[in-house]
Amino acid sequence: MNGAGKSTLLKIITGLLLPSSGIVIKHSNPLHIGYVPERFPNLLRFTPLEYLTYMGRIQGVPVIELEKRIPILLDRLALRHAKDKRIDTFSKGMVQKIGIIQSILRKPDLLVLDEPLSGLDIQTQIELVQIMTEFKDEGITIILTYHESDMLLKIAERIVILGEGSIKRDYHIKDIDKPRMVIVTSGISEQLIHTFKGILRVSRKGKMLQAHALQEKSDHILLEILKNGGKIHSVGLHDPLNQLI
Template sequence: MLVELKDIDKTYDRKSVLKNISLTIDTQEIIAILGGNGVGKSTLLRIIAGMERPSSGKIIFRNKKMNIGYVPERFPKNIRFTPEEYLNYTAKISGMPESIMNKSIPDLLKRFKLEQFNNQWVMNLSKGNIQKVGIIQAIIKRPDLLILDEPLSGLDSLAQQELLEIIKELKKEGTTILLTYHESNLFHKVIDTTYRVENGVLTKETDIVKEPIKLLEVEYLNESHVEKWDEIISIERKKDKLLLYVQAKDSDKILYRLLQLQGSIIRVVTVEAPEEDNR
């Protein structure tokens, strides 16, 4: 056991947000907390991260000095440092040795394609690049528990794949990961346990029914035309064609957009979820 929640309740202005939640988080486990907007997922993560106190109940940590990395759904924007300056600052105040900082920070900036923005303040970057900075500040210290609230928000497909690889690396090193995400199959193959929050109650999903996936093969378009579309699970380039993987329920919407861009639709087929290295 790494963390245990016992009978957690959270109330705002007499409105109950979380009700009698008990949860055991084990070492080296990847847990997904799913649910609709406004159901209390973010509140639960903030309580586990120590950012908020529960109204009642208690949280037990195996180690009171546990190293927790936390990425909120909306990472602060008004940061008047360059990415490298900000990451060095946060690493120093967390007590990270300078020798590790000097190696890890440039490596992670490169992996997330951020080294080219080291002459700009974080506050002037795009939403996706600000999100990358937030993710790096959480993972740089190789935390015991990594908490990610909607980490895919704003990330392009290459950055999403890089995050997935880093999550797998961290798990191998012993990190426990707790995350939320919205309508994505990206994490399905690495998640150990899934819970759902509904009406303030946390329940364990014993059998996840995966949505059918459609492969849309299209010509005469570049990745830049479609990479920011939230409905696309992954993109693959094969010579002059793009292979787009989307949930079946979104396929008509995506086809309409592709035709508006004057893309040529080659085929539409139902497939298994794409392999991780194609995402």
């Protein structure tokens, strides 16, 4: 959701902004953070080779390593053909690729990406997801924001949905990989809830209860609710990525 506070949160995580309230708990050790903002500067009067070499030196990467790593990353993100062209002549997608490369010149402890797939062609999106998968396998923590692409679900372990500056939903991926049913009911007893512990997750909305159940268990649960005097107001398929549920 636009205006939810995603970009602001990422800037606080990276240390670029201080929070107006609340507490930020810092890591016990200094971290090398790779950061890709939603809008990367496009008026850079450098070529990719010049800019990335300069950024790599600032990050403390030896020149000999940069000479090997930069061409590899340019190849992976389909920018080798433009290595000697000025960045201020690039399209939005090409500039986005430069922003991604600069964030991973030195392998980070924490990689933070704000809408990383925005403006990228599908092949580059696939390659970026592959790079992030490799980083994840190496134990690198990745935090990113996105709107629509299910492609990123392949690497996600936890999904947090923000709205109006607060957390609306917080899911671990293991909780959303199976179809679930949403049962809106009332008159259900605490004893019955306890009986279904482990296969039923219940949240209260006034006098109504919203029960989330595995699809294969839903018929049995509906029958038990009715047998025990409960009322069923609606039944529908649960979409964990829809913040309105």
